[in-house]
Amino acid sequence: xxxxxxxxPRGTGRSRPASSARRAREPQLTRxxxxxxxxxxATTGLLGLSSTRRAAILAIVVCALALTVAVPLRNYxxxxxxxxxxTAQQQALRAEVEELNAQxxxxxxxxxxxxxxxxxxxxxxxxxxxxxxxxxxxxxxEEVEAARRATPWYRTLWTDVTAGAxx
Numbered sequence: 001x002x003x004x005x006x007x008x009p010r011g012t013g014r015s016r017p018a019s020s021a022r023r024a025r026e027p028q029l030t031r032x033x034x035x036x037x038x039x040x041x042a043t044t045g046l047l048g049l050s051s052t053r054r055a056a057i058l059a060i061v062v063c064a065l066a067l068t069v070a071v072p073l074r075n076y077x078x079x080x081x082x083x084x085x086x087t088a089q090q091q092a093l094r095a096e097v098e099e100l101n102a103q104x105x106x107x108x109x110x111x112x113x114x115x116x117x118x119x120x121x122x123x124x125x126x127x128x129x130x131x132x133x134x135x136x137x138x139x140x141x142e143e144v145e146a147a148r149r150a151t152p153w154y155r156t157l158w159t160d161v162t163a164g165a166x167x
Contacts, residue, residue, distance in 0.1 A: 049057070106112055117123040124130045139147075148156070 107116070122130065122132075
């Protein structure tokens with residue numbers, strides 16, 4: 001009977017057998033599409049979940065894993081930055097200690113101590129006459145600008161005119 005099924009065109013009004021009616025409701029698929037549908041149908045039965053629900057569960061699991069890894073990763077990065085900062089500070093302190101040890105060795109010489117006392121403290125040996133040379137202070141740019149603003153314009157003009165005249 002399966003081989004002798006006859007198909008009737010639509011609208012003829014003839015009734016079909018029950019198995020033929022069930023197949024008429026299913027869409028006509030090509031072979032490759034039929035195989036893909038078979039795979040989807042086979043995997044849909046897996047855990048009794050549809051593919052959309054499985055994708056949602058997978059997304060939730062991925063987000064949970066990402067959040068689980070994020071906090072330790074952040075702590076690791078911040079500790080590495082702290083370690084780098086402490087290492088740089090330690091190197092700077094080590095250089096400063098070396099410089100201070102060199103200065104200590106230099107100042108252990110009595111002649112060097114005497115030279116420092118003469119230059120920094122102004123000490124002289126008995127019988128020497130100290131001379132102090134004081135240089136005049138050069139005015140800063142702000143002081144010069146303030147003095148220029150304080151003089152009236154006509155004095156500035158008169159100074160410019162007389163300074164250019166031959167004497």
